[in-house]
Amino acid sequence: MKTTTYNIDRINHLIQQYQLGKEEFLTLLSEGLKHPLTWEAVFKEEIQINHLKRIDKIFKKGLSYYLDPTAPVTSKESSIFFRKEKFGTNLNLASKKIVSQFEDLKISLSGLAKLSDINLERKLPVFHSHDNPVSVANTVRELLMPRFKKDPKKFLNALIDTFAEYNILVFEYVEHPSLKEKTNIDGFFLQPNVIVLRRNQDYFKREIFTLAHELGHYLLNQEEIESMDYDQMAFGKISKVEAWCNHFAFAFLAGNELLNLDKLPNLTARNDYNFNEIKTISDHTHLSFSAILTYLVKKDKVSGAIYAKMRRNQEEEIQNRKEEEKKKRELEKEMGKASTASLAKPIQSPLFVSTIQSAFFDGVINEFELCKTLNLKPNQLEKYLR
Template identity: 25%
Template sequence: MRRTSPKVNVSPPVMRWLRESSGWSLEDVSGHLHVSVNRVSQWEQGGQAPTLNEVKRLAKAYRRPLAAFFLAEPEEEQPLPRDFRRLPGGARPLTKRTLLAIRKARNLQMISADLMKNLDLTTGTDVVGAQLTDDPEEVAVEERTRLGIPVAEQRSWKDAYEGFRAWRDAIEERNIRVFQFPMELEELRGCALMDHTPNAIVLNSSDIIQARTFTLLHEYGHILLHEPALCTPDRPVIGETHEARVEQWCNRFAGAILMPPKDITEDFTRHGIDGVGRIANRYRVSLATVLTRLVTLNLIAQERYQAEMRKLQRKGAVSTEQGGGGESSARKAQRERGEVFVSLVLENTRRGYITHNEALDYLGVKVKHLRELTKPTP
């Protein structure tokens, strides 16, 4: 005889909060559980109660602990960073995968703070703040020196992946966590989380590596300004609003730190517009980033810039990549969470501050992969 799953009492506001904060619609839940939309709606209005099996399936779908469904009331969550690139009221709600990535990053940010406190490490971000009135070109010169990456070293990197790792390591040394998870590329390239320390940068691992490098430096600019924001693929807001000025500053800063004006001018004088690909490879950045830098420095006219960008779009130069194909879960943990976070977990485990099960949970790995994390990244 088939046993019927018992009904469970779940607070209607909690049911609605968990669904909405996970990016699911009533129709999504209806289709996932194969129940009517009215039945799902009744759970959130108190007219009916879900079964335990239904709650378990929702917990798995929402990537939430089962215990979250039995809270007395919704937990207060930090609001998302502002979206500076879209006009107020013009942005669509973020979807499941993007919201999950931000939630995971925030959770790891809080875990990182606890792990650092266990080791008597400060969680404060080690940066010299900037003002919107500061010249981003001058700030870029100062920050490149602080990050310790000379142009000669940048030009010696074997590929864009080595470049990304170098910039990421340098920023993480400033006590900023850098996480990267797959998100919907049409929604988000990255964001800066500054509600807690250590501050964190979240990057979209679905983006090409060169674009991730630019976004990493762009978000670093947001941290310098202490202006948390969502960075979407949409064009920045035009005008003199505060939001537009912040985006323009961060874009100028990222371009300047990646391609100092003297160096990029010399390269362009030598190679010209037909050598843009060679220049991009020299700095381990995208063609679009080089073209934007050239027009910013008035090395090419706006009309030429737009024409070259149209060529890139026709060629499909702006593509996506999922990355990590065939990698072990240990290497995935390092790529997604970063070397610093992994090291904090391993040291806390070694000293007995957290259990092995907690370490496995924080890193998203199985027991057999834990030893692999003690080996250097090839």
């Protein structure tokens, strides 16, 4: 077996950063093996290359990372996992990886901005959880709300563009359908100015609400990593900060329609559960049906039983639509039609693109690094350098 010298401090650093217990780490390391690996068998004076590859399969840092003799940076600035211990969701490994990936990108961009003399400083004031979330939403809407677009994806794109004007960096990440383990989060906020969203191809309105919610965290300057659980929002116990961000997000997206929602009578079978009124408000605001129901529960306008029934009906409709789309794709495949489906591309913030462009023009990064960072093919380069 080939072996090599290595820096065990860097491995311990990653185990600590990802908040893994030793047994949990060894279980991940032993995946697919008949006999589980032990700490003593793996971490000797020199390490087997095969074991090192298994470690990198967990952390995805590249083998050279573990061979680097320099001490790892263990500071609150280097990772949210050193700044905060508990989060709104019990994060799986895939989520921890994606958070670390964007934390590294954030640090890299900060360095590029300084070298290229780009100002990424916060432009909006920091608010507090004792401030009225509706008043804050009304103030911020005047600055950050773009012209309404009927198509939810285009509206999301417009929001990200507008946020960029105020130095708020928004990233999307797209998960491949074949991934063995997908993230169990919808979004997160990293100080000072980074919001990350999971692409939700089937529920763009959910992604829009997540963005508005994380904007709330940005305004409070309170970091969080979380899943948007509407049932938890409606009936669960949540912190003061989470309640504030939910209320803010709703008011930010609802705008003037908030008054119409507050005027709605209680939802009953007699008024057909105000279905048409709720649909109209949803169409005019990009608030999802589920988000509106959650708000109405908080306003005591809908009972738990009616909420559960309407949510169940909605989920069944969505599932039926997915099944129909799946059958259509399978039929087209049987008929020999080429699939037009391709992996979605994440929306790129213009602030991110302009920062990378400036770093290239200032000679801070080269052409290869530019293409790699913006995920470009060489023949696409000219378009980004105009």
